[in-house]
Amino acid sequence: MSTRPGPAAVGADLALLSLDFHHTHQLLDPAAQGVQDWEVRxxxxxxxxxxxxxxxxxxxxxxxxxxxxxxxxxxxxxVAVQLLDEEGRFTYEFEEFIESASSVLVLDRLQMDEAFADPLVVAVVVAAVIDRLTDNYFAVVLPAKNACTDAGSALLAEAGTLLSAQEFSDELQIIDNALAAPEEAAQRVRMRLRSLARHGQPAAWDEGDEEGDGWDEDGEEDEELTARTAAVLRAALEELSEQIWQDVAAVGDAPLGRGQGRVLGSLPPITFGQDQKWRRQMARCFDDLAADLAEKGTVRPLCTGEEMALHLGIDRAKSLTRNRPRLVAETVEGLGENRRDFDWDWCSTVLFEDHDVLMLFDASVDGVEDRGNEINQALGLANLAAADWFKPFRPRQARDRDRGFRHS
Structure with missing residues (x-):
């Protein structure tokens, strides 16, 4: 059985997929108490x-x-015959097979138009149904190889494999919601479907790849931000700018205490003892990046401080798209949609030359910012010490020193 996404969904507009859950419950029907039949459209x-x-x-x-x-x-x-005895109790074999389950969710009767008849699409659909209709005490049952009687059951069987289902018999495979592996698998298939939706062709499938979206292609990748992505990233940077300027006013030259500073407190610990002059320059990094986006629609960090500001900006933009849909809708109103909109993982990959500055959060490489540090020398790191954060990577691309600050 293949566990690789097929080509069926290529060209289909996956970004517009949605699920409608339909269930009619008869209030006084005793037969409705133990079994619920849902149609998911x-x-x-x-x-x-x-x-x-x-x-x-x-x-x-x-x-x-x-x-x-x-x-x-x-x-x-x-499913009933294999998992339950004649008295309606779960069998010993099932209870030994599963971590902890008091209910089951059985999926069948899948029908998909040809354009969307892809194991990856079906796996994400199944994962969404599991999220909506179960909890950690459910076992999710899908067809296995000997129960594949049509194209729909075969797709469900492949989806089960993608979601780390385990074969209970030749006819049943089971996802144990109490385990971590199925949720991790669900995250992987969602990332790959998102990549497929954005890039228009299947992402590379690598079972060992636990980071990124699985996207791998030959040749140069388009490095331009979409208009909607740029608008939300700019909004995120402007929000962080307001917050860090408030931090600067509140903290001044004082060392940063535990829990102080909404933005200053999210920087690496090596910055906590910096003075107000340094903090004002850090705040200006957010302003400079936001201004670049407003003027050019794209952005490239020109110093270590701007790299850190952009990392925080992308993190905040990702949070906005997840938690502030109304604000995002207002921000992008009138801008044309693109299937690559809000691909923040792509932004983190493409908008930086490297991610060296993030090493400053890793306590296991404490002191890596020092030029005399062995790791620093071995990797050829530069400008990680707080005093060097605002030195331009390339002097010819340095910003105007007389550009001033938003706040006096």
Missing amino acids: IAAAGTQVGSVRAVRGLYWKSDNLRERMADEQSFPAL
């Missing part, structure tokens, strides 16, 4: 492109879960 730009059935079997609410699930027929009936 998969849509792209409002048009349905697929569906999958999700059957929730609630052991603690059912009189006899085996008998009740068997009444659903097809795949849930097969």
Whole structure:
């Protein structure tokens, strides 16, 4: 069974995929107590492109879960026979197989339009259904190789493999929600689908790659920010600028105490003893980067201080897109959409020559900023000492020394 994304979804507008969950509960029907039948409709730009059935079997609410699930027929009936005994109790084999489960979620009857019939797409759909309909005490059951009776069940089986499901039998594979591996697998497939949506072709699949989005391509990559990405990054930098100037006014020359400074406190510890003059220059780094984005629509850090400011700006921009959708919508109003919008991992990779400054957060390499440090010399590090943060990397690209400060 392949665990690599297929080409079906290439060209489909994956960024517009959404799920609609449908379940009708009969308030006084005793048969509705133990089993819930959900239809999950998969849509792209409002048009349905697929569906999958999700059957929730609630052991603690059912009189006899085996008998009740068997009444659903097809795949849930097969699950009931293998996981539950005739009295409706979980079998010894199942309880030994699973970490801790009091309920099951069974997925079957998958139908997908050809453009979206891809194991990676289905895996992300399954992960979203799991997030919505289960908790850590659920076992999620998917078809295994001998239960693949059609294209939909085969896709579900491949999706299970991508999500670290374990084979319980030749017909069933199970995702144990109590374990960390399935959630880690879900994060990987989401990252790869996001890469596929943004770049228009499948990301490289590397099971050992736990960082990044799995994107790998030959040749030069477009290094221009999209208009919407630049706008949100600028908003993030401007927000951080306001905060760090408030920090500067509040702290002055005093050493930074524990918990002090919203932005100054998020810098590496080697900066905590710097004076107000240094802190004002650091604050200006945020202003300079925001001004570059306003003028050019792109940005490149020209010194170590600007590198740190840009790292913090990207982190804040990522947070804004996750937690402040209304603010983001206002910020990008009128700007054209692009499938590469808000790819903050890409920004972290492309907008920097290196990430050396982040070593200053690593206590295991304490002192790496010193030129005499062995690691510093071995790696050829430069301008990591706080006193050197505002020296330009390339003198010809240095900013105007007379540009002044936003605040006196």
